[in-house]
Amino acid sequence: MNLAIPYLMFSGNCHEALQFYESCLDGKITSLRTVAEAPFDVPKGMEDRIFDSEFKAGSVHFKASDDMPGNEVTVGSNFALFIGSPDADERQRVFEKLSENGNVTFPLDNNFGMVTDKFNIQWMIARTDA
Incomplete structure (x- = not known):
């Protein structure tokens, strides 16, 4: 694999x-x-x-x-998608867009934030090196 x-x-x-x-x-x-x-x-x-x-x-x-x-799925909290960027503006833009009609789990500070989007998918947005 x-x-x-x-x-x-x-x-x-x-x-x-x-x-x-x-x-x-x-x-x-x-x-x-x-x-x-x-x-x-x-x-x-x-x-x-x-x-x-x-x-x-x-x-x-x-x-x-x-x-x-x-084989119906149950929307839950059994996974998250982790995405990162070295660019603070990009992190902020993505976080705000994913937050629309969603739920902020952990507000985005300089390096990390978590949001559950309107489709109940959890996202982690973090600072990563280029």
Whole structure:
């Protein structure tokens, strides 16, 4: 194994979440496949849900999808995404955008902050060296 990236699971709003993260992190959805494109029989009414996706913003990289009937996810606090930047202005901008309609867990000071965004995803924003 030489790669570990977070995989986020959503309850039907994966695409909306990815678009939100694009705007917050100046990133890009690099791949997006719907359930209709999945290599298995598609449950009726689920065709537009996300089967698999990938997101990249600089060195931030994760995969995401929607849950499926029988495998529903419970939004919780079992993970966080850690992102860092040497640039204080960038940290502040990202923190503020992620905080919109979310909950600040730990206010951003000079080097660290935590926020749960409007999709109940926890983020840690920290100062890192360039």
